[in-house]
Amino acid sequence: MVQLAKNAPVVGSFEEFVRDPLTLLVKARDVGDVVKLVSAEIEYPYLVSNPDMIHEVLITKHDSFIKSKNLQVLKLWVGEGILTSEGERHRKDRQVMQPFFNMKHISAYAPTMVKFTEKMLTRWQDGEIRDITKEMMDVTLEIITDTMFGTSVIDKNENGLRELIDEGHRLITEKIRMEGHEPPEETQKRNLALQQGLERLNQIIYAIIEERRNQPENKRHDLLSSLLRTGMTDKQLRDQVITIFLAGHETTANTLAWTWYLLSQHPEVEKKFHEELRRVLNCQAPTYESLTDLTYTRMIIQESMRLYPAAWSIGRIAKEDVVIGEYEFKKGEWFMMSQYAVHRDPKWYKNPDEFIPERFTGDFLKTIPTYAYFPFGGGPRVCIGNNFALMEATLLLATIGQQFKLELAEGAVVEPEPLITLVPKGLRMRVLKRLLT
Template identity: 45%
Template sequence: MPKDVFDLPAPSANSIVGHLFELGQDPLGFLTRCRDYGDIVPLQLGLTSSCLLTNPEYIEEVLKNRNDFIKSRGLRALKSLLGEGLLSAEGESWFWQRRLAQPVFHQKRINVYSEIMVEYTNRMVQTWHDGETHDIHEDMMRLTLLIVMKCIFSADVDAGEAKVVANALDVAMQWFESKRRQNFLVWEWFPRPENIRYRDAIAEMNEAIYKLIQERRNSGEKTNDLLTMLMEAKDEETLQQMDDKLLRDEVATLMLAGHETTANTLSWTWMLLAQNPEVREKLESELNQVLQGKLPTLEDLGKLVYTQQIIKESMRLYPPVPLMGREAAVDTQIGDYEIPQGMAIMISQWVMHRHPKYFNNPEVFQPERWTQEFEKQLPKGVYIPFGDGPRICIGKGFAQMEAALLLATIAQRFQIDLVPGYPIVPQPSITLRPVNGLKVQIKQMPIKTQVQ
């Protein structure tokens, strides 16, 4: 006989808004405290019944079952930005798109973008000077956007179009955060200032994307970029291809997921390295030994073991996506518990990645923990920076390669220190970004000569 999830222990709630106030004020802290209540923690968010999962087996159960557990109402609210792209599509539509796009993101195909990643990063650091103060988050956002647009569209997208896209994505993040605080109870079409800004930004972004798609169709040019591969992708059974609307949706999704998450990962990595000089010294030692002053290549990644451990540990402490939401599409079960249709399911990477049951000294930045043996014994559903199950992030390989190459390119040339006293506040929205940016001072490293 299934058990009632609402009989489980839970934090005390306000009789009118439930747990909405605590979640809105301090989502990461509140959800971390909820972990102490058990494997499933029932919560009431206004009129919405919800629960937080802290048992990795339950998390895997939900992530594997894409039919019973669909994307959350919050993410569905972003359809005006992402349309029916892979992040927001459901059911057969999602399955068809995923099957079509999967070969595009095969590791062998995306490996060709490693040179673009290093070239653009090197171009950026050539403009840096010793002693300058930077907002490193802003730098990483600009760099990763230029890289992903180059990988999608092949040609260097002009500064105006890049600015339009960057503005639209930034406005979308701010809009999503304001809606989250209101539990998505304020309709998007309502003529509030933030809604108008959001719609205007999307209209400008759409114009830029459709223009680039049309130019490609008119030119008939065959390139090795993501747009060409998506345009040429064909269903083997029906021979159906993506139309311009679906291409636009996939491009918008790639631009959001393909630059925001990597930029945030790198921003938090620079912060953690500045706070842990012994780790930074060990990184510099590896870079000197492996690269010997030259720019990193795809072939170097296998030898940059510690560099990649740093990225994994950074994504553990500051996961690119701190909270995933699902909704029960039907009456169903998780473990032995009844889950009614419409119930919101919360899975928090922030909570699981810092769980003392699975990580020794969970609050400590310790890249050395990421040995092959450690990863093998870690239960599925604990470390999920890219999600899991059939909807695991299709760009996982791209993001991991990009983060490691960018880190190696910059760290062998510059030491990045935090500006003392500058407030660093993580903002858990769609992604985890520093709300005030990240002010740093850059210090040029002595140039190492390449060993012939």
């Protein structure tokens, strides 16, 4: 029997939501398929935790939804790129960009990915301590800018592009969490900082676009050149470029950072990982061709994305009244679907909080509902960069793992910080040179 979502049980308090959203999401998951978070009176979302219902939202009834409120805030920063556009506009964006992300096209990026990783490793000194999240962010930003927009962007990085992007994401996350629950001066201060950051960011991006427009016959086959050929305006190009910066590096960087953390805590997994590297790579740098044989490395990444999904939740708003499972959502109501909570549900995973890459052996994913594991979302809005990301994560993990062993630094305390992506806060690691055997 269908019931109104607004009659679903209410779980949690605003304090819990701000202090520790992940714990609240897990707690809420266990209360029911649909719950109302925090309080029915204020504008907080529902949480949908049943994989079959998530399937309905992302696939069968996707037309009844638009993306979440948080993304509306994100638009301040990224504008109307493929991540935030809706309807016909989104369909067109996807049509232009999709060919760029097919396997045939992206396989050509494997050498670039390995090259930038090796460049990073030349800076690492045996025994020193490094902020591994930052290292992974830097290298993935270099890779995304080079593969998507050409090398010129990296020079612009010296103008503080990286810091600007970081600061922007921090401010946006705070805005999503805090606005309406803080003194107005704080909101104003933040809005001003956002505005200033945005102006500086725009200057850099517009300079890149102009430079490219002025190049005579463009021989490059990067994404920016393809976008230029579609006749987009500078503003449209700017929005797509910033979107890919945002979507295309932080997520993979955090996935890698979490994986290093997990490996450092599980020597038996690390040992098998090293054995596979030795067997498959035979002291050579990894290539696109070696990916098929790096099966255990792939499982390590899958398991890492299960426990610490970089996209820890996605949201949708009902465009019309719509029934999902046994619940009716009214037009305008919004809800979250949390990868973090679903991926740790004991209904689908044995020992759900434990790191066991072997669980991904063979057909495991066919034995659980499709949306019990959805690190890349699903349906028409599934992550366009999923193959790129998996290839990048595997190649980087293999290249680094071949040369270095990463240990958690003494006294380091690592905690998941759910910003736009799930960040391993405090991940300081000692990098130890390995002998290539």
